[in-house]
Amino acid sequence: MAVRLTLRDKEYTVNPGMTVRHALKTVGIQPESVIPTRDGELITDDEVLKDGEHIRLIAVISGGGF
C-alpha cells in the first residue's frame, strides 16, 4: 500500500513514513500553497503519513487581478 494525496483533480502517491511536508516536496507541491487535511481535519505538515491513508490538499492560492 501507499499514501494518496489529492489536490483538485490530481492524485499523487507517496510512500508511508514520511512527513506531509516531505511528501509535498517530493511530488513538487509548494507547502505554502496548500492546507493538508485528514478525514476532514486540518493537520500540520510535520504529521507522519500512515500506510493506506488519503490526504486531501486544499489549494489556497487565489489568482487573477485585484
Next chain:
Amino acid sequence: MRCRKCGEKAAINMRQHKLALCGTHFLEWIPEQTQRFIEKYKMFEEDSRILLAVSGGKDSLALWDVLHRLGYQTTGLYIDLGISDYSIQSQRMAEKFATENDLKLTLVDVAESEGATIPEASKLTERGKGKPCSVCGLTKRHIMNRVAREGGYDVLVTGHNLDDEAAVLFGNTINWAVGYLARQGPVLEEKADGLVRKAKPFCRFYERETAAYALLRGINYIYDECPYAEGATSIYYKELLNQMEEVRPGMKLSFYLSFLRAKKFGLFVQESTIAQSKLVNCSTCGQPTTAPDQCAYCRTWDKVRSRQAAA
C-alpha cells in the same frame, strides 16, 4: 505539533510567527489580530458603516465573518461579472453566507447596468488584449466606489491578504511603478472629490491562514478559480514568493512590512503628492480621474456600447 496556548494538537503552523495553534485558538487569534490591525492602521471606527466587497471566495467571506463577530456594521457588495458558471456559483456562495448570518448583501449585475458581461465587453475593447482581467478590475473598482459613495458608507473594505499584497508589491517593484507603489498600503485615504476610504483588514494574514479560518469555521466558499485566472501574472508572482518563503519563513511578511516602514519614512511621498494634484472629475460619472475628460471606466464602456450598436 502542539498548540502554543493549550497543548492540544495543532491545526495550523504559522512558520513566519513560529506559532502553531489548535482550531479553537486559531479561530480566536484571527479576529484578535484583525482588530489589532484595524486599530494599528486606523482603518475605521467601531460605528463606521462598512461596505465589504464580497466575491464568494474564501478571503471576502472569512473577512465578513470576522467583522461580523467583532461587531462591526457591514453590508456586502457582490458584483455579477457575467462569467458563466463561475459567477452563478460565487453569487450563490455570497447569498448563502449573507442569509445564514442575517447580513445585508447588495447585488450589482454588470450586464444589466452596462449592457454587456465582462467577457463580452473585453472582446469589444482593446483594453487587456482580449483577456477580460483589465476590464474586470476597472469595472469592479469603479462600481465599488460608486456604491460606497451613493450609499454613504464610511469605508470600502476588501479581503486582500498578505500574499495578494506581496505579489502586487513584487510586480510594482520589478517594474518600478512608483505611482502604484505610492498608493499601496493597508489603507487608502478618502479624497474629498469622491474617492471613498479603502481598507484591507486581512492584509497581514497569509493566504493559508485565511483559507484555514474559512475551513475551520465551516464557511462554504467558491473553491474553483475564475476561469480567466489561468496564467495570471499575480499567480506566478505568488508562486515565486512562496519558493522564497519555503527557504526563508517570514520573508513575504517582512517584504511587505519593510515596504510600509520605508513609506512611513518618506519613500514615494513625492509621487503620491503629484498623483493627487492631477485628479479631476470625470465629465460623465463625476468620479475622480487623472484623465483630462472622461475616466477610463466611462470611456471603455461607451466604446463597448457603441461597438455593440454598430455590430
